[in-house]
Amino acid sequence: MKSLYSKFLMATLFIMITSSFIGFFIANAYYQNNLKPENDTKNTEIARRIAQYAETQENLDQYLKHTASTGYQLYVVDRQGESHSFGGSFNEKNLPSQTVVNVLNGNIYHGMRDFPKKTFVTGFFANELRNSVGVPFTHDNTQYALFMRPNIKLLFNEIHILLGWMGLAIFILSLIAVLIWAAMIIRPVRQLSQATNKVGENGFDIHLDIHRKDEIGQLAQNFKDMISRLGELDKLRRTFVSNVSHDIQTPLLNIQGYSRLLESNMLSEDDRYTYLKVIQEEANRMSTLSKQLLTLSSLEPKGNTLRKESFEVSRQLRSLIHRFHWLVNENNLSLTYSFEDVWVKGNPELLNTVWENLLTNAIKYNKPGGSIDITLKEAHDHIEITFTDRGIGLGTKEKKQIFDRFYRADLARTKQGTGLGLSIVKEVIELHGGQISVNSRLEKGTTFKIFLPHL
Ligand SMILES: Nc1ncnc2c1ncn2[C@@H]1O[C@H](COP(=O)(O)OP(=O)(O)OP(=O)(O)O)[C@@H](O)[C@H]1O
Ligand SMILES: [Mg+2]
Structure with missing residues (x-):
């Protein structure tokens, strides 16, 4: 070459x-x-x-x-x-x-x-x-x-000797100048190439000392930006993997521990029942986690791959309420709703996951005797869906983090969950070109508001 x-x-x-x-x-x-x-x-x-x-x-x-x-x-x-x-x-x-x-x-x-x-x-x-x-x-x-x-x-x-010398001098001087200039241009390119080699060896902690205002400076700046973005992504990936491993490890340990205890013949019927319940709950937790992870990975290659169709979203919400009616009753909650007949263009399975996550949250993080209200309205160029509960609510600091993967507020830790639900909700809504916002006060309740573009 x-x-x-x-x-x-x-x-x-x-x-x-x-x-x-x-x-x-x-x-x-x-x-x-x-x-x-x-x-x-x-x-x-x-x-x-x-x-x-x-x-x-x-x-x-x-x-x-x-x-x-x-x-x-x-x-x-x-x-x-x-x-x-x-x-x-x-x-x-x-x-x-x-x-x-x-x-x-x-x-x-x-x-x-x-x-x-x-x-x-x-x-x-x-x-x-x-x-x-x-x-x-x-x-x-x-x-x-x-x-x-x-x-x-x-x-x-006289002239031709003078012209000869002049030509030679111009040639030599311009050649030297070109060599120096070329070396100046090539140096940062070499630095960049060395830096790219180091990305593999030293991870993403790379110092690049190029400060120029031309295209090469721009290239170096883009490279630095790209490395820092890759570094952040790599950090996210590591946290994600360690969180997933932790969330798989904990229920597995519990299942191992309780199944060993079940081997003993000296157990009372009550203890045996309690241990079996724990094993079932932990198995459920792992099943939910793997389901959530599958949904997340299916959302990963963002773009136009999302399969969309027109469907009646009000009908979907009514069927959701029907399915979760027993859980609402079991938790001693009251549920009200008002739906306009609205059609939307989107992926019905993914949007169903969204409603399920929001409703289970409203049930899980509620108070005994509390209430839940769901609304669906049609506006000029979008539709608006709200999930309101009078539950435990969220502090200002917590509110900023609830859409992060694996984040769970302290108060929520008594309930089962993976902390992935809302991050999936947010990604699905954004994939549909919509927005989600949260309004919440500690001990008063929470409202999630979703905007989705019209048909
Ligand atoms: N309606 C709500 N009221 C109060 N806090 C909420 C509400 N919804 C979510 N949160 C808080 O946000 C956190 C993240 O919610 P998210 O749905 O992502 O996870 P999760 O419910 O803990 O687990 P899962 O993945 O099973 O849904 C919850 O742990 C809880 O602290
Ligand atoms: Mg949830």
Whole structure:
């Protein structure tokens, strides 16, 4: 696998080289289309002036030598073909003889403008006689043709070394800068990758020292948040497992203990009956617990998997009251209710568990002679169900915890229960897009209010 670092380096080199080429081609196009004609016009004008002055000079040789020394290459030829070069000779004297005749006849030669368009800016530097401008002039009644181009060689010698060094410096500096920058970017990514490895080994207690404002900083922050959430979930999971184990262990111990006692032949009929009752109750407790746990795990993968159907919730509540009538009577309680005929879209089995949990709570945490009232009302966009009892009630602190898994208030411990009922109620209601709230006063009673979205 190529590391991000080397990929980054390759990409940078590729970009640098391609952009140099593209830049060079653009410069070439600019030279061919703009600079070349401009240069030609400028140099033709200079050549014309040199020729003009030459006509008035006494010593032509000296004048041309002097002019050439200011940075030009000159080539002078007369009708007899006698030629002289000033300011260094041309590398190639490839001027067609017809061109010389044309200039001697009074025409101007635009060799720079018409120099063949080859790739790169070679025309600019080609030290050829062809690559010059030619103008005619007369001196001492002799006709001459003067061909001229700036002595670019000298100029270029200095410039090209400078340009070379400059290019090299830019290349090395940008490469170093890219390396440092890439290292700065890669470092936190490596830290993150090490941190992810540690999650498996060291649990969720991970310190990540990345404080940046860019995407990598954001990624690190998200990672920290995720780890802390996972840590909390892991803690919840551990508490849950230890609670479940404890709630299974206690009834099992009781069953073991009492069944051993039952082995004795010396037991009175009354004791035997009491022990059997305990064993039955503990077995019931375990059965309820496993039922509750099954319901909880069926709710676990939250989402759209919930099977919903339309059903008459008022009917379901009436059947609930019918089923629990004996328990209400046994506890010496009175029960009143008022139901509007309401339909709801939801999962009937799960909602039935909700009503059962709320009614058994209202019975369990009531007082002898107490009352229970259940209502079902239809509002504009939701339905509202209340379970009110005049039972033992809840303190402010306890009220906040009753929906937590396994939580049981102190006063409730005399009654049987697992502490899972209300956490299931809350999850089911929320899965249906509803809400549940509780209003309670110690020793006065409790009201649970449920809002469910309409059909
Ligand atoms: N109507 C109520 N009045 C007073 N306290 C209540 C009432 N309903 C619930 N509680 C308190 O909230 C706690 C949690 O209730 P929850 O139904 O979750 O568990 P549980 O009834 O103890 O056990 P189970 O899982 O068998 O229902 C109860 O132990 C009790 O302390
Ligand atoms: Mg309960």
